[in-house]
Amino acid sequence: MSYSDYTLHPKAAAERLRSVINRTPLQFNPRLSAKYDAEIYLKREDLQVVRSYKLRGAYNMIVQLNAAQLSRGVVCASAGNHAQGVAFSCRKLNTRGVIFMPEITPKQKIDQTRMFGDGMVEIILVGDTFDDCLREALLYTEANDMTFIPPFDNGHIIEGQGTVGVEILEDLEDVEVVLFPMGGGGLAAGAGSYLKQARPDLNVIGVEPLGAPSMTRALENGGPVTLETVNSFIDGAAVKRMGELTFAICKDTVDQVLLVPEGKVCTTILQMYNQEAIVAEPAGALSVAALDFCKEQIKGKKVVCVISGGNNDIERMQEIKELSLLYENLKHYFVVRFPQRPGALKMFVNNVLGPTDDITRFEFIKKTQREYGPALVGIELKSADDYASLIQRMEAHRFDYKEINRDKTLFEYLV
Template sequence: MSDLEVKFNPEIAAERLKEVIKRTPLIYNSRLSVKYDCEVYLKREDLQIVRSYKLRGAYNMIVQLSTEQLSKGVVCASAGNHAQGVAFSCRKLNTRGVIFMPEITPKQKLDQTIMFGDGMVEIILVGDTFDDCLREALIYTKDHDMNFIPPFDNYNIIEGQGTVGVEIMQDLEDAEVILIPIGGGGLAAGSGSYFKQKNPTIKLLGVEPMGAPSMTKAIENGGPITLEEINNFVDGASVKRVGELTYSICKEVLEDIILVPEGKVCTTILQLYNQDAIVAEPAGALSVAALDLCKDQIKGKKVVCIISGGNNDIERMQEIKELSLLYEGLKHYFVIRFPQRPGALKLFVNHVLGSTDDITRFEFIKKTQREFGPALVGIELKFADDYASLIQRMEAHRFDYKEINRDKTLFEYLV
């Protein structure tokens, strides 16, 4: 680890940033502690000025640019949180910024970026993924002779993100397990290397969304690779390729990487909101969502989960609830061909549905002969175990059905 100390020092960065960033609290969570029989502490980066840790790295790099470099302006590519950190820094340091973001970026993150930039930034929407933006941003930077501010693969960025680790160790020096969300790897590399310098025995677990396992694949491959396809739902942690620098550090400091299904992330977002009054974005909920998947490793230990961000658009909540119900086995979609006999629909409602089952969607698929044609039916259960008896009753009453939850193509087409 000695080479890393030469290249970056999060303690020096913490001094550099202390008048700019908010020192976020490390809060003991009794609900999670009881549930997992350990001491769970939440590092609340959702309470940061821009509601994510990304400000730390962005400002740490931009503030070290020369006067001449600042006069030329900066460019970045971001799924949302890095953009806000760069926008805040541009306003603070009076430099112009051009920010590339995916066309699918939630409106809340766009509005926040504009607000923090306060007239100092221009936003260009391009592509569907962070990687699409990165490609265009690099071309723009070269063509306009500006300074590129990478989201993770830079020592100044990594150093800034490492200040999260500095604060955690100051507040809980005997922490035993840290769960760190991973997108490009800047937070895991910066904080992870600092944790290991201070306590070589501390256990560091990275957490990635199952649909974007870029660091997992990099470690399996022996170096970063570009994934052909990713699930963009956990937008703050969905990249096709991690950084060369972040990979080289993470492979040394992380004991393991946990892959969390997107539906599990959604369930965790809802639990944090409803039970702890915490607004976490999908990437911000990753570390808490991983607790179920490592409960045997954390029992009886002091555990820190980094809530990396809270920029969650309220307009996404219906989608989040839907994905959570599907993951928990509480919602099922069927294409049902009702028997061609009078009273078939009444029979279905009265004798197939259970007393606590609820039809949440019903529409005939065919435009003609609707009374006898196939229908798309969404059913929400109160308990996942009720599914088996629902299927038994459909078969007993001779309903021809096809469940489409597990058919990705059909599900995306119909639902």
């Protein structure tokens, strides 16, 4: 099947949503444009009412339920943003909602969902991933004769997300490339199919986290597959299995899928915050993070990056900085076995560390062998180029070491 087999009406959905959502700005970004020698625009869905595009699909579906369905209430499963869209819609339409979220959902998203629901929603935390809480939500829906509001794999949801494409084309008619973050595929399916039907020559690029390649594996398989595990850091796109309907549409509308490492996304989050004062959540930064991976093909073109959300918990910033430093090769962890001679620790600090190197963590692994036992040492460099000279000095002064950045098991155990 192709996207032409499905009848979506994003323009009708746009009229339905007109008095409910923000018509988010499409902003030209001078810094990124200069860096990539292109015209880069940011579609600011982080400025949406619930700080993500998810409200569009949720409201578009719930507002079309009949009176009997609204009286029984709705259920959803969400990593956070869809939950907030459903909660807002429940309050707006005066219907009860039960919202299932993974236990690892950032507190900020849970609190926001409760706030937008304003007494109309109940939140149930269950499971480690979206797919875990989805199973529980579906069972609850059936047991209580309620209506399930899917996060992506539904025509009304996809149609609502398609209004992002309507706005992009109205604001930048001659856009040539659009980059969408991808998890379940609802945004790329809805907005991508609208853009492709209006402009077949337009290049639609989907961007997935390296640790959650659901669309990439589906394309390799010829249909959706369930991933055994996903890296849940980019929680808004960490989906084990993309939708059947979204895949059927995306395989014909998305020209290319890029996989972006989580550490690269963290670097992008920090750059956007420090240089543009934009608070992007990890999934929201995916499209901008992907620019380095397609910089040759976008050169000289008009490009839109969809910033899908800005629900980032400030308590995650230390973790984001750490992952960024590791990705940029600016932070390294070692197990160092200090020589059994007096002053070894002093020698390490004075003779091994470079003038701009900084010890960010120091912990003796064997507490009874200070001065000569093994220690966990974290070192932050000013430049990735300083790494080689650090290693040379460590070996020249006969320090026995093991770098653990690239040893996933050891890293998770010690760091």
